[in-house]
Amino acid sequence: MSKNTTLPFVSIIVPCYNVENFINKGLESVLNQSYTNWECLVINDGSKDNTENEIKKWVDKDARFKLISQENKGLSGARNTGLKHAKGDCIYFFDPDDMLDENCLESLTNLYQPSIDIVVGKNASVRNQTTTIINTLEHYNTTNTLLEDKNFVELALKTPFSVVAWNKLYNTSFITTNNLWFKDGFVHEDELWFFETMYYAKNIIFNSKVTYYYNIGNQSSITKNYSLYNLTSYLTVIEDIYTKYYKSEKDNQNKLITGTYILNFQITVVAAFYRFIKKNKNITYKEEGTTLIKRHLGNFKIEDFLKFNAKKTKQYNLFKHYAINNPEKAFRLIRNTNKKSILKRIESWYLKKTTRF
Known part of the structure; x- marks a missing residue:
């Protein structure tokens, strides 16, 4: 796949609820991106702790960070708010208790073309907010090659890969054309989002490099x-x-x-x-x-x-x-x-x- 010569504007959506202990390292990994053409929409979803004040420090530090505060609507509601405000050519979801590799956006945008629906990044498990890899999550073994004319639901069945919303670069027009939103009112919304994006996608490309560090050490996570x-x-x-x-x-x-x-x-x-x-x-x-x-x-x-x-x-x-x-x-x-x-x-x-x- 040839290197992308365009510089797509990326909207990073970060849903936040009571993450004062994680938000600074998470947003620092955004600020340290080698790729610079982005906005970061940080959604304070009715946090009861000091999350909002911590976010404000980043807004003051760099105008690319935008704070959006709302009453608590849950993870789906926070992500949907981000989608409504996003101005990017691409959408990227990031959870603030995790960390991005410094070359994350550069690696993904290098593979992106306006005709591609999704660029899928490779995920690694870490303990706490570090870059010390414990293992990598399931990932399709054909990388850096455009996959098209496939049923991606069938592909996910036969050769499973991560059922998560984050660490994927979504073409914004793909999301809007298919009217894709997160379902409100329950947890495990990633699973429905994953199915629907795979169902509608016409072409996908998988990145070969680890671009995301998933924190399995957060004991307050709903997955525990x-x-x-x-x-x-x-x-x-x-x-x-x-x-x-x-x-x-x-x-x-x-x-x-x-x-x-x-x-x-x-x-x-x-x-x-x-x-x-x-x-x-x-x-x-x-x-x-x-x-x-x-x-x-x-x-x-x-x-x-x-x-x-x-x-x-x-x-x-x-x-x-x-x-x-x-x-x-x-x-x-x-x-x-x-x-x-x-x-x-x-x-x-x-x-x-x-x-x-």
């Missing part, structure tokens, strides 16, 4: 717990995808791909719930969560799925067969497909035998 609210939000995302993109789909192949994506998502959500319950024996909402899952699976059934992988096909069949009546057993059966021991095979046989319809 799995409450009934988390479960309900995940199920809401799936139900949204089902209603808008699966139920109404007329093209058989697209419906098959979307259905497979939903089925895979359902398995992931159910597995995460029971894995969390297993590790936290004092949780009191297991029965209520199970009821929610069973009701969801009864109302949002997938008729068929892509058989692109023998192991996945086995897991999908197990889930379709068992989960609606006993999702926990379905989770354990699927978990056992990842194990090779004879004990796991015996357990799987026993579970199937004791499941009644």
Whole structure:
């Protein structure tokens, strides 16, 4: 891919809620960008701590930082506010408890062309706001090469990559043309945004360099717990995808791909719930969560799925067969497909035998 000779104006959107302990290092990593043609819209989403005053220091330091204050609307509401005020050719989301590599925007804009929908940056996990990499997140292995004429939902199924909104350079016209907004009122909005952007994208390019340092050390992060609210939000995302993109789909192949994506998502959500319950024996909402899952699976059934992988096909069949009546057993059966021991095979046989319809 040839180097981009244009200098797109980038709108960096930073949603902030009670991040006074992180905001300075986060915004410092923005200020230190080798690429300079940007604005940074910092949305103070009703913070109760000293976040707003910390943001004001950066606004005073550099006019490219813009403070927008609002009543608390949640992460989705803050990002949507940023989208409404953005003036850039491209949109870039950044969470203030993380850090950007100093060459992040330069690396991504080098790959950008006005005809490209999304440039996907590579993510690394770090502990606290450092650049000491623990590992890298899932990333497509074909990099610096334009991918077009593909179904990107199918690509994400077959070769998974990070389901996050941040560290992607979105063409603003791509967002506005497809009327893309974050869904208000729940957590895990990234998962719906990811599906919709992959569904509508016509061409994507993946960067080969780590451009984003994702802080896994922030214990206040909403991803550290799995409450009934988390479960309900995940199920809401799936139900949204089902209603808008699966139920109404007329093209058989697209419906098959979307259905497979939903089925895979359902398995992931159910597995995460029971894995969390297993590790936290004092949780009191297991029965209520199970009821929610069973009701969801009864109302949002997938008729068929892509058989692109023998192991996945086995897991999908197990889930379709068992989960609606006993999702926990379905989770354990699927978990056992990842194990090779004879004990796991015996357990799987026993579970199937004791499941009644």
